[in-house]
Amino acid sequence: xxxxxxxxxAAAEPQSARRVMTPPSxxxxxxxxxLTLAMAMAVVVLVILLGWxxxxxxxxAIRKFGFHFLTTSTWDPVAEQxxxxxxxxxxxxxxxxxxxxxxxxxxxxxxxxxxxxxLWIRQPLVSLIEMLAAIPSVILGLWGIFVMIPWLRxxxxxxxxxxxxxxxxxxxxxxGTSMLAGGIIIAIMILPIITSVSREIxxxxxxxxxxxxxxxxxxRWEVTRIAVLSYAKKGLFGAVILGLGRALGETxxxxxxxxxxxxxxxxxxKPGYTLASVIANxxxxxxxxxxLQALFEIGLVLLGTTILANLxxxxxxxxxxxxxxxxxxx
Amino acid sequence: MKSSRFARKIFCxxxxxxxxxTASAQMMINGAGATFPYPIYSKWFDEYAKVDPSVRxxxxxxxxxxxxxxxxxxxxxxxxxxxxxxxxxxxKAPGKLLxxxxxxxxxxxxxxxxxxxxxKFDADTIAGIFLGQIKKWNDPKITALNPGVTLxxxxxxxxxxxxxxxxxxxxTDYLSKISPDWKTKVGTNTSVNWPTGIGxxxxxxxxGQIKQTPGGLGYVELIYAVQNxxxxxxxxxxxxxxxxxxxxxxxxxxxxADIPDDFRFSITNAPxxxxxxxxxxxxxxxxxxxxxxxxxxxxxxxxxWAAKDGEKMAKDLQYAPLPESLQQRVLKRIDEIKxx
Numbered sequence: 001x002x003x004x005x006x007x008x009x010a011a012a013e014p015q016s017a018r019r020v021m022t023p024p025s026x027x028x029x030x031x032x033x034x035l036t037l038a039m040a041m042a043v044v045v046l047v048i049l050l051g052w053x054x055x056x057x058x059x060x061a062i063r064k065f066g067f068h069f070l071t072t073s074t075w076d077p078v079a080e081q082x083x084x085x086x087x088x089x090x091x092x093x094x095x096x097x098x099x100x101x102x103x104x105x106x107x108x109x110x111x112x113x114x115x116x117x118x119l120w121i122r123q124p125l126v127s128l129i130e131m132l133a134a135i136p137s138v139i140l141g142l143w144g145i146f147v148m149i150p151w152l153r154x155x156x157x158x159x160x161x162x163x164x165x166x167x168x169x170x171x172x173x174x175x176g177t178s179m180l181a182g183g184i185i186i187a188i189m190i191l192p193i194i195t196s197v198s199r200e201i202x203x204x205x206x207x208x209x210x211x212x213x214x215x216x217x218x219x220r221w222e223v224t225r226i227a228v229l230s231y232a233k234k235g236l237f238g239a240v241i242l243g244l245g246r247a248l249g250e251t252x253x254x255x256x257x258x259x260x261x262x263x264x265x266x267x268x269x270k271p272g273y274t275l276a277s278v279i280a281n282x283x284x285x286x287x288x289x290x291x292l293q294a295l296f297e298i299g300l301v302l303l304g305t306t307i308l309a310n311l312x313x314x315x316x317x318x319x320x321x322x323x324x325x326x327x328x329x330x
Numbered sequence: 331m332k333s334s335r336f337a338r339k340i341f342c343x344x345x346x347x348x349x350x351x352t353a354s355a356q357m358m359i360n361g362a363g364a365t366f367p368y369p370i371y372s373k374w375f376d377e378y379a380k381v382d383p384s385v386r387x388x389x390x391x392x393x394x395x396x397x398x399x400x401x402x403x404x405x406x407x408x409x410x411x412x413x414x415x416x417x418x419x420x421x422k423a424p425g426k427l428l429x430x431x432x433x434x435x436x437x438x439x440x441x442x443x444x445x446x447x448x449x450k451f452d453a454d455t456i457a458g459i460f461l462g463q464i465k466k467w468n469d470p471k472i473t474a475l476n477p478g479v480t481l482x483x484x485x486x487x488x489x490x491x492x493x494x495x496x497x498x499x500x501x502t503d504y505l506s507k508i509s510p511d512w513k514t515k516v517g518t519n520t521s522v523n524w525p526t527g528i529g530x531x532x533x534x535x536x537x538g539q540i541k542q543t544p545g546g547l548g549y550v551e552l553i554y555a556v557q558n559x560x561x562x563x564x565x566x567x568x569x570x571x572x573x574x575x576x577x578x579x580x581x582x583x584x585x586x587a588d589i590p591d592d593f594r595f596s597i598t599n600a601p602x603x604x605x606x607x608x609x610x611x612x613x614x615x616x617x618x619x620x621x622x623x624x625x626x627x628x629x630x631x632x633x634x635w636a637a638k639d640g641e642k643m644a645k646d647l648q649y650a651p652l653p654e655s656l657q658q659r660v661l662k663r664i665d666e667i668k669x670x
Contacts, residue, residue, distance in 0.1 A: 145535065
């Protein structure tokens, strides 16, 4: 979690005060420094211990299946053949769908709330969005089964099939429970966090920026685009990464609507499966050792996927900021 | 800070509760395992507190896999499982582990069709549907079993459990017994590599999926189908009779199934004329040699009470009690538990 929030927080306060280089003279200062250092290290130690424990728990499975675990698609607890590829695929695809849906919506909401909305409407809207974050996952999942899925099956999915049926992504029979439904429910779950963080970031954009743009004769849209969104780009990206972190690990609600079928299919109407779901589903009743170790390895893969996605996102952020500086210099 | 004072108050309360609990010096017997019998076990523990107030039970329904693991690691005083333990797992036990059957339940074939007609199934159709060979509701195999019912030309949407569960164990155990194809391709376990269908989490997930999907078909526990008023079919048993799942037909299966001496039995496809074929029992797992004599004797007293008086509560909670003959055998087994 903290590996995710790191960039977001750093980005939220771009001019965070650097430590002043005066030798700490008082005991209190030094104690405070050590204390905060210990807290920060505790997080690092926690992640390392977690990784180590997962490695230990899964080492016999790692030795048995080797690299094939990541590249094969059979998940057969009876024959003890385990391959994680469909779960990795499902986790990445459902998270991607969620980001594609949630990011534009969240940032637009945040921009509206900070830049355009009349003052009286802001607070109620903010509270509503924050309430959305407080809905327990399992409740959303049940709502997903009983309300969202039938609706998706009867209206939006057939429409998608009619319009985009020529692409491989919207073909085949429509059951309702599907990779797309999983992505949509994750989108709903990460919407409040991306919106809240984005709103804070947009609010921290200095008014001087806006006033300068207005002074140049910019319209409201231009002010929002150039002076606010562009200025806050890094921070917004951090908000998206925070959302991605949640999306990758989201379990309960997704399990209830994604169909839980380990397969790799181009069509988003087909059911899928995620790494987190298979652990939640099968861990409690797994009786043989190899089966349990394979589930541990799934946990390790999930941890790895999350870290990798974060590193990738940070690299992207790095290149993005360098290109923007070069553009600014030119 | 107001909140910190509040937190301190809570802390004091917790501390106080902790002290008072230890002060009463009740004996705690810990158990963990299967979720399926959890409602009746917690009822038993409640009722037994009135019989013997000096002992308290703490049961965590963490799943059969967890129950087996914890009793093997001796972190609990008894385990619970919806399936008998495998030879491999039993071999890991530090002492002789006894299987004590308690109650039984059944899987029903639930479906969602327009008008919800009463349907009949047999081994061939169920295996065919779950192997993905019978794809449409108006398949000749289904219509032949159900004369007078017009079945639609609609795809059967198979729904199975996605989470590992004793319900799935019973279901796949039945399919393995009646279909050689299933036995070689899929097999018996708490979760398997399904040839077809979509997965729902828990009974509620499967039931929800079936209810929401026209043409849906899946298996859920009998209790769950009854409570949710879902339509479910009759199944042809090994003697050729079509039997409706009920507490009586499950007990009939228990009474007629071949039950080995170690109680690691399966009652699917039982030979009785009135036996419902897709049923299964649930077990408590205890060591024959109890380490702690005081705890062990209390546990034995409870097990005896459960086998005699506890069984009478089963029907109210929609579980099938053990038949008289088996009950006697179980009591005899409980007597074999020794204290050190």
